[in-house]
Amino acid sequence: MQTLLITNTDKQNIEIAAKLIKEGKLVVMPTETVYGLGANALDREAVTNVYKAKGRPMDNPLIVHLAKADDAEKYAHTSELYYKLAERFMPGPLTVILPKKDVIPYEVTCGLETVAIRVPSNGIAHTLIELSGCPIAAPSANLSGRPSPTSFEHVIEDMNGRVDAIIDGGRCDVGVESTVIILKDNSAEILRPGLITYEELKDVIPDITVNEAVKNQCTSSKPASPGMKYRHYAPSSPVYLVDGDDERIIAFFKEKQRNENCGILCFDEDAKYLNKTNLLTFGGHFDEEKQAHELFDMLRKFDSMTVDAIYARLPSDKGVGLAVYNRLIRAAGFSIIKV
């Protein structure tokens, strides 16, 4: 398939992409989190093609992207709590799972009676949704299992020739996918952490919990969020997370660099103690937002190095750190080395 690359994002060009969406075609759009592989959410065939283009399992549902929060009325059963969240966090990197209405086909939700709703703040995504006049179902625009794309170049690597168009929006601001929460009466549960943190959400919903699978391997055959059970975000070499105090971790990395052909993913402060070969940093020790911004780019960079293993620092599990922790622990297949 010939993929139209849209690098000039003037309104006329977004109009072309919107027309493709209306015709049931696939368009990759930038969002503030990661790039999304979009299709008209009301078109069953287009939605099915999204799974095919990604190689995504047919039991991992898609997020429906809307131009404004109250458009959710058309597609889902909303609540007072939804609007409280919308007022504070939409548009932005928050996905809310609500009971679906009949217009949303089961191809989007993988047979579930709920639908995931998000209102992106990225201007290009917003214009595309508005001009196409339909809700856009979009998962991250990576091949299934690979790190999510946070730049146009990442999307080209995975999707050129597999979709109808790709819009260049430069680097994504956030770098990790949206926070996903499911609402129940007056409580909520975080299914996937993101830039919008547990602490911020607790301000609006005092009764909020974090699903067990956010930090641990999901053992249930029927997880709250199907995406939880898949190995994810993985570069081609195995990743091992390393936990312990700073000095011991540095000593461990040094020993690995002497004895193995390995890659190291560390904090900025660690780099001065280590050999620069196959070494990548992903932000300061306490700069979780930078770590989130850099993570997927760094995981992809290891694929252009020929290393047998990647040793990475375990991030904090507080604030935005929890989002980084959640992605890295999946990239590592849940293996943590304690030193």
Ligand code: AMP
């Ligand atoms: P991605 O599209 O790659 O950002 O992943 C979307 C995430 O949202 C996956 O982890 C899905 O399993 C999750 N998700 C989408 N729809 C639902 C739903 N109705 N219920 C629970 N999780 C959902």
Ligand code: MG
């Ligand atoms: Mg994804």
